[in-house]
Amino acid sequence: MIGLSGSLSIATEALGAQTAALEVANNNIANANTPGYSRQVVSLSSEASVQNGTTVDEGVSYQGFTSVRDAVLGMAINGATSDQGSLTAQSKLLTQINTAFAGTTTGIGASLSTLFSDLSALSTNPSDPSARQTVLSDANALVNSFHQGAAVLSSATKAANQQVSSAVAQVNELSQQIASLNGQIASAEANGGDGGTLTDQRDELTTQMAQLIGVSTTQTGGAPTLTTANGSPLVIGDTPYALQVTTAPDGMAHILDGQGNDITDELSGGSIGGAITVRDDTLPALSQQLDSLASQFADAMNSAQAGGYDLNGNPGVAMFAVPATGSAAAGISLSLTTGYQIAISSDGSSGSSGNLKALLAVQSNNLPGGANPTDSYASLVGNVGFAGSQVNSALAATTSSLQQLTSQRDSESGVSIDEETANLIRYQQAYSAAARVISSINDLYTTLMSISLGE
């Protein structure tokens, strides 16, 4: 037997449960566009008890709400985000370099062609001072082209270092926020609640972190742990571990973990990983290629000069000087000061162009590197292009896979306004019905009262 008062309490409970459900729907709608928000579902259960061997239904009970999320999918998204961050950083840096090496009428290739073209014009009139001066200014233009090429690569290195430093600062800020959220979530869960929105916020921050650096999430003795891909801790429970940036003597930004270990080489993923990859792998290879082209070309021209005589009949002196240490391309300089010093004569007579053959041969002969200067430069540009195109196509692939993963996550956790609207109507109707029950019971009570009063 329940009786009127029992029915009233069931209806009251129902009102409460439907209100709670409405609240959840309301919250879902409010956060429909919040990044990282996972939709919440209300959990209701029917109450019953057994009294004197009979099952007695006792209405509905509101069990709270749970967020719908898939941890595995979340990790996959973090992984893809981290790849995307890395490739985006690489692509930005390499696009700068590609743009700088795109010139076909400017740059080292064009300067080489102009130099040899004007040098060759001296074959019919070797003593023409203005033609000699032209060659000298061509050689100077070539030196400048080498400098520009080296500057493009070194400014990309600088940009990568800046990116590393600023990204580490962001990582540290995120670690602190995640650690404080971890603390709040732990106390919420200790009271039997669902971390809910706080967990969403933490997951969103973790994804932002993955954009900057490759991360891995695990549990250490119940405490959620966030580490870099190589295992250096970023956050354990509610304790953040700050990364540090130090500048090595060579000007490179190195990253130290919380214990002070240099983890630069072990990092991968995220814009930090991407910047380090470009800085430590791609750029040094290109710089080396440019430097060896500069130094081998200078050597070849100098030894061709040494085989001839200048306009005054003196033995040819070196045309270019290359620094003994450091970047040859950045440090190459023109040693000749006047056009008279170009050693075109093979016998000391001023009208001879016999040594021109040796100077011009530098263009077609293979340098010690295995290819002639033009082909060496073309291969350098090819490598610049390959580095860029590889990263760009990998970026396109990662972006589309990230889109798919995100869509997969949204299909599970995303808020559908239509769905929530339908739910609202459902809860609203249930609420109205429960209210009607209360009003009916009220009527019943009134009737009952009037009977007893009437007697």
Add this chain to the structure above:
Amino acid sequence: MRVDPNLSALLNGGIQSTEQSLNTAVSQLASGQRVQRPSDDPAAAAANLQSLAESSNVDRYTKNGDSVLSQAQMADSALSNVVSELNQAIALGTQGADGSMTTEDRASIAIQVQSILSDVVGQANSTFNGVSLFSGTSAAAPAFVADSTSPTGYSYQGNSGVNSANIGDNLEVNVNVPGDQVFTNASGNVFGSLSGLISALGAGTTDDIGNAVAAVKTALTNVSQQRVLYAGVVNQINAQESFLSKETISLTSQQQSLTGIDMSVAVSNLTQAQIAHSTILAAAAKVLPTSLLDYLK
């Protein structure tokens, strides 16, 4: 199975990618270049640089050819004048060798031969752009100067050097023939034979004059032989230049096919990109405003 309710994110991704293709198609058409950065097609970009260097070489071979050609033509025309003057000297000498000639007649012929000699020296000292044509690789100008101690009356200031110029990857032509080889060659000395003729006409016998004429003839043969060298250079350059102009065309078309756009492909890419873009925009316009709320009023 629940579906992704976030249509706008999906559509944004699509719109971005079609916009990207549209951008690419437009910028390719605008620039006429398919490869705008090495990363667009690394292999083509590298091959294009090599091809451009080859083009620049062809240009410089052509320029070299042109400048050698004008120099050779100049020298050839000087030598052609020398040949006709020598022929004239031979005719005068033959006339002077005639037994019926008086001393006065011979003296007047000698004066004419003398003027031929000065003309020939003038031709031997011809310059091109300020450079003596017949002084070898020395910058000496003039190539021959009057020298009373020399048996021929002139001494050579130049050297026997020969400059050469590239007019092809492995093709060189000589730019000059040294003056001593042309004018004071042991097997036919122009100045010596003309001086000999003048002195024979002044004091020699008929036989002496005949011998002197024969010497001039030998010198003429030598000059003609040397002239052939220039003619050979001119022919070689003409042949090479017609090859080089074909090479330029083929290199230009190679560069165009490496990094340029194929107009029909580019236009069809643009059309495709436009269609894809307007399709996705139309889809967005249809789908995005739809909501259950519209039907609940």
